[in-house]
Amino acid sequence: MMRALFTLGPYAGLIAAAIAAYYLFPSNLGFVTTVVVAMIFVLSLDLVMGVAGISTLGHAALYGTGAYAAAIFATLVSADPLLGLAVGAGAGAAIAFVSGLFLMRAQGLTLLMLSIAVTEVLSSLANKYSGLTGGADGLSFTPGALFGRFEFDFYGQLGYIYAVCVFLVVFGMLRIVVASPFGLTARGIKESPARMRAIGTPVYWRLVSVYTFAGAIAGLAGALGAQSTALVSLNVYDFQRSAEAVIMLIIGGTGRLWGAVIGTIVFMTVHQVAASADPFNWLFVIGALVLAVVYIVPAGLLGLPEMVKKLTGGAR
Amino acid sequence: MKGLQVRNLNKSFGGLVVARDITLDLAPGDRKALIGPNGAGKSTFTNLITGILAPTSGEIRLDGRDIGRLSEAQRVKAGIAKTFQITTLFRSLTVRENLRLPLLERRGLTARMIGRADADPALEAEIEALLAQFKLSAFGDAKVDRLAYGQQRLVEMAMTLALRPRILILDEPAAGVPSSESPLISDAIAALPKDLSVLIIEHDMNLVFKVAAKIIVLVAGAILTEGSPQEISADARVRDLYLGAHHD
Known part of the structure; x- marks a missing residue:
């Protein structure tokens, strides 16, 4: 009973938060959907970096490939969103496997540099084959109706619900995998x-x-991101996307999945608020946040309760 | 032929020869020690046996089968396991989790992505048995970096034993262990299964003479001599080169 509560409790919290966000930000559901997509992407990074200790600054390669695969599939084959997700996940996994064959032979700084190089190569390829990808103009498409019945609406309500459902499935699956023998081996x-x-x-x-496996999740996030904006452009391979995901993970705390969720929400909220307040100097706020977390709570925001507990325990 | 057979093993890095024509047999149940001064090539030799290093020439056979081309992981599966000279554990994991990993690996379960890692009752029972065998039952849920160094060495030995190896190489199991905790190590070695072949590399001569039936002396990458503890302690060359005047 307690174990079931322990397992289901966080889910209930997540669902409640998702419902609250739906009603609190009805005119900003596009942004909230972007946060949900980013959470899936950062969860994938947490599996790679936080759980298995693989250093990378090229996670956008997997995201971008999933995004392009879903968009091209929707344009040429079928606009069914779920099929698109599967294609995005498959493409992410395929590119992760192929690049992983040589990336996983490297480590440290070499691995970081190679992971960036892979992203740059893919970005160049996407630009070169503009007939397929739209090149610098991007590739716009119209996702089909969900289950052949529910059309994506202008306000992004269905898109948001759809993204939250995908997120919950991915999060649950990752929790199972991390607790499995495979997850323990990665640790x-x-x-x-x-x-x-x-x-x-x-x-x-x-x-x-x-x-x-992480490539499949990142590819799925890319596909979801593409479907939610109905557009894929070269910026899916931006270095900034990879770097920001690492920052989100560091802010939240690595290796525990929840850190990816919390870090993404905090980073993107601060980003949104700071950029609205000062469009030119918002990076200062992000930098200050990262510095504060790294120096004050090295384990990330997820480690905050433990740190407070230690401090208050030590004071007694 | 049962056990480990090493024939004319050589290893050099450019002009530097670190293993020179080493021939050695380890039959089931053997308790042999490999001693030698620092830089004699003892750890290099263990790395050659376990597959961390590839020999320049020579043969390594296990039960008559050539294992010289197998990877480190494949040699473990074949039955060769080692402990490290410097304790190498999963420091942020608990003692139980440290033991769970080799057990999962031995059972071929580490690729499984569904089901909790701690869900197999038979495997958990084996963990408890290992904890009891190495007197670690009280520390099962402690993170290994909280344990005393001697206990960490025991965890490492228990992890290696969890693989149910046929050849066990203990690379300086007492290194860094305070003398007060040293009996923990010698008792654990004495309690190892009788049919297990053990090669112990060690500088602590008291431990070597206590646990080894045969001693091999390695100098400058080559075997100088091999014999019983009595023969080795009486050998003038060994006394000059290694044991010195300290050993009586």
Whole structure:
């Protein structure tokens, strides 16, 4: 009973928050949907970076490929949103597998640089094959009706509900995976690849598997992002997208999934508010936030209650 | 032929020869120690056996099967396991989680993405048995970096044993362990399964003479001599080169 409450409690909280956001920001559902899409993307990054310890600054490669795949599929084959999601996830997984075959042989700074290089290559390819991707003009498309019945509306109400449902499914699935033997192995690799090899784990192939699985999630986020805006342009491969995802994860706290959720909400809210208040200097606020978190709560906002508990315990 | 057979093993890095024509047998139940001064090539030799390093030439066979081309992970699956000279554990995981990983790996379950890692009662029972065997039952839920160093060495040994190896290489199991905790290590080695072949690399001569039936002396990458503890302690060359005047 307690375990069920422990498992379902956070879900109830998430659903309540999603419903509250729907009613609190009826004219800003487009933005809220963007936050939900970003949460899925950062969850994928958390699996790679926070759980398995793979350093990357090229996660946008997986997101962008999923976005383009879904848009091209919608244009050429079928506009069904769910099929588009599946295609986006498949494309994200495929590009993660192919690039992972050589990325996972590197580590540290080399890996960071190579991950950026992969994104740049894909961005160039998307630009070069403009007949398919729309090049610098982007590729606009119209997502079909959900389940062949529910049309996406101008105010983004259905888009928001759809994105929240996808997020809940992804979040639940990731919680299962992280608690599984596969997840424990990924944590073990992050802690000590040498020890994992010494217990017989094929570390390289396991890292490729983690990266491929995360690629599917990032690709799915890309597809969802494309469907929610009905447009894909070259900015899906922006370095900024990868870098901001890392910052969101650091703000929230790595390796525990919830950190990805909290970090994304905080980052994007602060970004939105700060950019509205001062369109030229909003980056100062983001920088200050990151500095504050890194220096005051190195474990991220998720580590805040534990830190407060320690401090108050120490004061007694 | 049962056990580990190493024949004419050589390893060099450019002009630097670190293993020179090493031939060694480890039969089931053997308790052998590999000793030698710092830089003799002991850890290099274990790295060659476990597949961390590839030999320049020579043969490594396990039960007659050539394992020289197998990866490190494949050699573990074949039955060769080692502990590290410097304790290498999953420091932010609990003792139970540290033991769970090799058990999951041995059972081929680590690729499973559905179902909790701690859901298998048989596997959990095996963890409890290992905790009891190494007197760690009280520390199952503690993170390993909270344990005393001697206990961390025991966790490492328990993890290795969880793989049910046939060849166990203990690379300086007592290194860094305070003398007060040293009996924990020697007792644990004494309690290892009788049919397990053990090769122990160690500088603590008291421990070596206590647990090893045969001692191999390695100097400058080559075997100088091999014999019983009595023969080795009586060997003038070994005394000069390694044991020195301290050992009586």
